[in-house]
Amino acid sequence: MTDIELPDGEYTAVVDNVEDGLATVFFERDGEEVGNAVLDASRLPSDGQYADAILSVTLSGGRIESASYKIEQTADRKETAQDRFDRLSKRPPSDKET
Numbered sequence: 001m002t003d004i005e006l007p008d009g010e011y012t013a014v015v016d017n018v019e020d021g022l023a024t025v026f027f028e029r030d031g032e033e034v035g036n037a038v039l040d041a042s043r044l045p046s047d048g049q050y051a052d053a054i055l056s057v058t059l060s061g062g063r064i065e066s067a068s069y070k071i072e073q074t075a076d077r078k079e080t081a082q083d084r085f086d087r088l089s090k091r092p093p094s095d096k097e098t
């Protein structure tokens with residue numbers, strides 16, 4: 001299994017996708033993306049094995065030492081993304097409509 005090439009410590013992990021038992025996960029620290037990895041999805045909490053799930057993970061020696069699914073953070077991020085999409089999808093009126 002591929003080691004995660006990040007320093008030991010705590011990270012926020014965002015599951016990008018899960019396909020054929022493999023999860024692509026982006027790791028963040030202080031709101032900034034710091035790395036990513038493709039992992040066996042079974043290494044993640046069962047309730048967080050889907051796209052856009054937010055996890056709190058502790059890495060040690062290139063491996064996930066602990067991971068927990070963050071249901072509230074997942075819901076908040078999804079709502080924020082939807083709000084952003086809704087704002088962007090509202091086009092300004094054309095000159096003919098004003």
